[in-house]
Amino acid sequence: MAKLFVTLILLLPLLCNCFSSENPTDRRILVLLDDLGIKSSHSIFFRSLQSRGFELDFKLADDKKITLQRYGQYLYDGLILFSPTVERFGGSLDLSAVMDFVDSGHDLIVAADVSASDLIRDIATECGVDFDEDPAAMVIDHTSYVVSETEGDHTLIASDDFIQSDVILGSKKIEAPVLFQGIGHSLNAANNLVLKVLSASSSAYSAKPGAKLSSPPSLTGSAISLVSVVQARNNARILISGSLALFSNRFYRSDVQKAGSSTRHEKSGNEQFVTELSKWVFHERGHLKAVNVRHHKVGETDEPAMYRINDDLEYSIEIYEWSGKSWQPYVADDVQVQFYMMSPYVLKTLSTDQKGRYFTSFKVPDVYGVFQFKVEYQKLGYTSLSLSKQIPVRPFRHNEYERFITTAFPYYGASFSTMAGFFVFSVVYLYNK
Incomplete structure (x- = not known):
């Protein structure tokens, strides 16, 4: 009995760490492949994830033992689908299970190509992305193609039309163009959560290579998205690419010269682009948390049970951003708080001490009722913050008015x-x- 007690004492710190939610980064990822050869042909991408602490579980997409959850608990924190041709997943996995996985707050990467199956297309559609309906269509660009010894059909594109967001693609500029060869997609206009990360040029179009066009292409110009991302309202993140080769070792190591440019880059921008984008997808960047929400009367420190009309109060909150290794103070000048009852009676932009603390002070409105302190913070690339705290406001009592008004x-x-x-x-x- 004594030995058992000592063992439990020794294991207590380990158990505490196992159930700690301080680290928001997804660590265990299921990778589904069309064939195991992708594991070696895309090994640089997988090694990058493993070097950052992720545990990858590789399985064939039609493996009958595939399951995302057991006894109501998810076994994985992220899902990578490098299986564009799969018609039906193995085990208990299907379209509904994939979307439930995302709806539960987990992250997803989907890579397609010209042979994309209806299942992969349906998953993309559910995420707000529509691939070209023509199963043989590829993105063709006769002005932004990759210069090579053979003329080719100009389906190997050198794209450098990136989203302008440091939080999504990192602060270091991607100098070399990204190689892309695959199918294009458009964004669902009704879905305002999906963003184009890598766009085609204005001269691009989607069609079957080598075929004569009898009618205008359905997708043309910069409306074609090559790589898109989604951040759901539950802060789950999704990456959708029309090219599986985008992640390949061959594209990572290939030199590139864009048509019309005299500069030849010894290495494409694929590795930097995919690495930075995967950091965002798996919450290594742009993940916020809010702690220590406080409010009290001016000159006091304790939080009251209610306020009186015209009281002077102070409100503060601390916001931190996950850097991939630790929580760092988040610094911004656009965080606001509302004092809300049916509509905002007070809207104040919070000041910051540059150390993560945001604060302000204001006078309680001359209206009594049940109010809320509300912080609704939504910024491109960052997880959204939605905080509310209810507090009643009472009028003056009969003996609290001034003697002579x-x-x-x-x-x-x-x-x-x-x-x-x-x-x-x-x-x-x-x-x-």
Whole structure:
């Protein structure tokens, strides 16, 4: 019995770490492949994830033992689908299970190509992305193609039209173009959560290579998205690429010269692009948390059970961003708080001490009822913050008003003048014959 007690004491710190939620980064990822050869042909990408602490579980997409959860608990934190041709997943995995996985707050990477199956297309559609309906169509660009010894059909594109967001693609500029060969997609106009990360040029179009066009292509110009991302309202993140080769060792190591440019880069921008983008997808960057939400009357430190109208109060909150290794103070000048009842009665931009603490002070409105402190923070590339705290506001009690109110002076004057008039009237009435 004593040995068991000592063992439990020794294991206690380990158990605490296992159940700690301080690290937001997904660590265990299921990778589904069309064939195991992709594991070696895309090994640089996989090694990059493993070097950052991720545990990758490789399986064939039609493996009958595939399951995402057991006893109601998810076994994985992220899912990578490098299986564009799979018609049906093995085990208990299907379209509904994949979307439930995302709806539960987990992350997803989907890579397609010209042979993309209906299953992969349906997953993309559910995420707000529509691939070209023509199963043989590829993105073709006769002005932004890769210069090579053979002319080719210009389906190997050198794209450098990136989203302008440091939080999604990192602060270091991607100098070399990204190699892309695959199918294009458009964004669902009804879905405002999906963003184009890598776009085609204005001269690009989607069609079957080598075929004569009998009608205008359905996808043309910069409306074609090559790589897109989604951040769901539950902060789950999704990456959708129309090219599986985008992640390959061959594209990572290939030199590139864009048509019309005299500069030849010894290495494409694929590795930097994919690495930075995967950091964002798996919450190694752009993940926020809010702690220590406080409010109290000016000059006090304890949080009251309610406020009185016209009280002066102070509100503060601390916001931190995950850097991939630790929580760092988040610095911004656009965090706001609302004092809300049916509509905002007070809207204040919070000041910051540059160390993660945001604060402000204001006067409680001259309206009583049940209010809320609300912080709704949404910024491109960052996880959204939605915080609310309810607090009642009461009017003055009868004994809390000032003894003499300035605005009531006319009434005071009327009262005293009435008494004086009555006194004069009484004297005149009594003593005047």
